[in-house]
Amino acid sequence: MASVQPPPALLAPHRPSTAAALRFPSPTVSPRVSPSPAARPRRLAVAARAMPWPHVLTVAGSDSGAGAGIQADIKACAALGAYCSSVITAVTAQNTVGVQGVHAVPEEFVGEQLRSVLSDMSVDVVKTGMLPSAGIVKVLCESLRKFPVKALVVDPVMVSTSGDTLSGPSTLTTYRDELFPMADIVTPNIKEASKLLGDVSLLTISDMRSAAESIFKLGPKNVLVKGGDMPDSTDAIDVFFDGKEFIELRGLRIKTRNTHGTGCTLASCIAAELAKGATMLRAVEAAKKFVESALYHSKDLVIGNGPQGPFDHLFSLKSPLYKMGSLHKFNPDDLFLYAVTDSGMNKKWGRSIEDAVKAAIEGGATIVQLREKDTETREFLEAAKACVEICRSSGVPLLINDRVDVALASNADGVHVGQSDMPAWEVRELLGPGKIIGVSCKTPAQAEQAWKDGADYIGCGGVFPTTTKANNPTLGFEGLRTVCLASKLPVVAIGGINAGNAGSVMELGLPNLKGVAVVSALFNQECVATETRSLRSILMNACCRS
Ligand SMILES: Cc1ncc(COP(=O)(O)OP(=O)(O)O)c(N)n1
Numbered sequence: 071m072a073s074v075q076p077p078p079a080l081l082a083p084h085r086p087s088t089a090a091a092l093r094f095p096s097p098t099v100s101p102r103v104s105p106s107p108a109a110r111p112r113r114l115a116v117a118a119r120a121m122p123w124p125h126v127l128t129v130a131g132s133d134s135g136a137g138a139g140i141q142a143d144i145k146a147c148a149a150l151g152a153y154c155s156s157v158i159t160a161v162t163a164q165n166t167v168g169v170q171g172v173h174a175v176p177e178e179f180v181g182e183q184l185r186s187v188l189s190d191m192s193v194d195v196v197k198t199g200m201l202p203s204a205g206i207v208k209v210l211c212e213s214l215r216k217f218p219v220k221a222l223v224v225d226p227v228m229v230s231t232s233g234d235t236l237s238g239p240s241t242l243t244t245y246r247d248e249l250f251p252m253a254d255i256v257t258p259n260i261k262e263a264s265k266l267l268g269d270v271s272l273l274t275i276s277d278m279r280s281a282a283e284s285i286f287k288l289g290p291k292n293v294l295v296k297g298g299d300m301p302d303s304t305d306a307i308d309v310f311f312d313g314k315e316f317i318e319l320r321g322l323r324i325k326t327r328n329t330h331g332t333g334c335t336l337a338s339c340i341a342a343e344l345a346k347g348a349t350m351l352r353a354v355e356a357a358k359k360f361v362e363s364a365l366y367h368s369k370d371l372v373i374g375n376g377p378q379g380p381f382d383h384l385f386s387l388k389s390p391l392y393k394m395g396s397l398h399k400f401n402p403d404d405l406f407l408y409a410v411t412d413s414g415m416n417k418k419w420g421r422s423i424e425d426a427v428k429a430a431i432e433g434g435a436t437i438v439q440l441r442e443k444d445t446e447t448r449e450f451l452e453a454a455k456a457c458v459e460i461c462r463s464s465g466v467p468l469l470i471n472d473r474v475d476v477a478l479a480s481n482a483d484g485v486h487v488g489q490s491d492m493p494a495w496e497v498r499e500l501l502g503p504g505k506i507i508g509v510s511c512k513t514p515a516q517a518e519q520a521w522k523d524g525a526d527y528i529g530c531g532g533v534f535p536t537t538t539k540a541n542n543p544t545l546g547f548e549g550l551r552t553v554c555l556a557s558k559l560p561v562v563a564i565g566g567i568n569a570g571n572a573g574s575v576m577e578l579g580l581p582n583l584k585g586v587a588v589v590s591a592l593f594n595q596e597c598v599a600t601e602t603r604s605l606r607s608i609l610m611n612a613c614c615r616s
């Protein structure tokens with residue numbers, strides 16, 4: 071949609087209609103009429119320019135249980151720092167059991183609410199939820215033609231998660247013919263996508279792709295088909311299509327009954343991120359991460375006696391320890407060249423932790439771990455904060471060895487723990503789902519446990535003897551092979567790996583083996599960048615050969 075707001079002077083003056091005047095008979099409650107732009111005090115206009123507030127308008131139904139609908143939209147936008155105004159299209163009586171009643175708001179009054187907000191309040195993005203009649207969809211389209219906004223997010227709410235119908239067949243046609251061509255993104259779940267396409271069955275990711283492509287042909291600029299209710303899937307996989315590329319967005323499937331309102335929340339978060347200036351894909355990724363985190367933090371809450379409870383959008387207010395992830399979603403390929411620091415070695419060569427990390431990144435390290443066994447906590451935390459900045463600006467994840475407290479305080483991307491450190495599931499409880507957790511494993515049983523505990527990868531070694539870690543058993547290639555074959559998680563090999571033997575490790579071509587982790591081969595050397603560069607090229611050549 072066009073991104074230009076009409077200048078205030080061109081907007082029709084907001085006069086209450088006769089119908090509205092009748093609904094507001096008392097002079098004490100008459101609708102407020104905005105002063106003309108010229109009459110507004112100048113200092114207010116200056117303040118508005120200095121502090122813009124990203125603004126989402128949600129056009130949706132009210133949920134009396136407050137888990138979904140308008141109530142979810144307002145909470146989601148508030149959590150992400152956007153202002154959320156609301157045009158109510160229907161009032162529903164619902165709770166955690168289901169929808170007991172729906173009372174649609176008359177079309178003209180939906181139109182009047184739209185006009186009130188859009189003519190005055192500089193809306194950036196409009197998000198739609200429940201649109202109970204074809205007439206309401208038409209009124210919305212007319213309003214958007216009159217008052218264009220930066221983006222339109224359409225969540226085609228047709229059936230509630232409890233299975234109740236929220237809009238009829240004639241609405242479906244108007245959605246497809248009038249609203250979709252104006253939309254920047256449409257976000258159906260599997261059931262909605264199927265309904266939109268004439269009840270086709272969608273059972274696989276490939277079906278979801280085809281559905282995204284077919285819906286794209288109806289006119290929206292982007293489509294997100296949400297796979298949260300896909301049967302038999304361990305991940306929550308959504309398919310994003312922008313007309314050129316399909317992107318599969320994978321998330322954790324959180325086991326909880328508290329999933330009421332996830333669709334409304336996701337669409338509102340996309341709208342909030344777009345209002346804040348994100349690109350579409352970034353907005354979708356951020357929204358997905360937010361929903362995943364909210365579900366995770368609300369998984370054990372109890373409200374109501376029905377099968378589907380609400381979740382807590384404002385979970386971050388309750389969990390002061392937990393910070394939203396850096397949105398650096400873990401990519402197993404990041405394990406390719408894993409640089410693990412050592413304070414003793416860097417001191418010996420006269421460099422700071424920060425300089426060591428900068429040099430490793432310059433040489434091509436793909437992930438960094440601060441393993442600072444002898445550094446005082448205060449100094450370690452300061453270095454960690456500085457390294458978070460350095461790594462984030464290069465797009466390289468930074469993990470902290472052993473110290474969950476330092477990882478939390480520095481907002482690092484994750485933690486690596488061993489078998490005698492804090493158990494991975496406890497680390498996950500503290501860090502939340504958005505952070506990376508690695509676990510050292512020497513046996514298939516340990517690898518299985520790491521997977522159950524919610525780790526993202528395992529480190530397996532010592533592949534060769536090492537002097538960096540005292541009393542470390544050597545597993546050799548056979549031990550590494552046994553663990554890699556058993557592991558459900560990606561693996562990084564560690565222990566005594568250097569330029570002379572790294573190629574032979576990668577040439578094993580083991581399943582799940584994604585890279586090597588090294589300490590002394592990079593940091594017990596004069597020039598960290600040169601050593602990293604040369605190890606990287608050895609690894610790349612070995613991967614080409616295997
Ligand atoms: C990538 C990676 N793998 C293994 C380890 C070893 O961790 P741990 O067993 O906890 O031993 P310490 O490093 O704490 O001495 C690691 N750090 N990184």
Ligand SMILES: Cc1nc(C(=O)O)sc1CCOP(=O)(O)O
Pocket residue numbers: 510511529530531532533535536537538539542564565566567587588589590591
């Ligand atoms: C930290 C660590 N963990 C290991 C394990 O086997 O889990 S071996 C190791 C030390 C790796 O250092 P270098 O690359 O200098 O041999």
Ligand SMILES: [Mg+2]
Pocket residue numbers: 471472486487488491
């Ligand atoms: Mg450890």
